[in-house]
Amino acid sequence: MYSPKVKEDLIPILHKLAQQEQKPITALVDEMIRAEIRKRNGEVDASNNETVSKGVKKTADAGGS
Known part of the structure; x- marks a missing residue:
């Protein structure tokens, strides 16, 4: 399975957050990535019940690229 590395300059920022x-x-990064994927797919943002703009096709669920 592909496991990308996080750039070194982001580690202190992520650690503080x-x-x-x-x-x-790891939980924070997972949450952030999933939220961005939902946003780009035009899914409803549960935090404010707004539909966000359409973007990337849903490939993450299918394991595609």
């Missing part, structure tokens, strides 16, 4: 939200960096 994860500490603020009291969660592991």
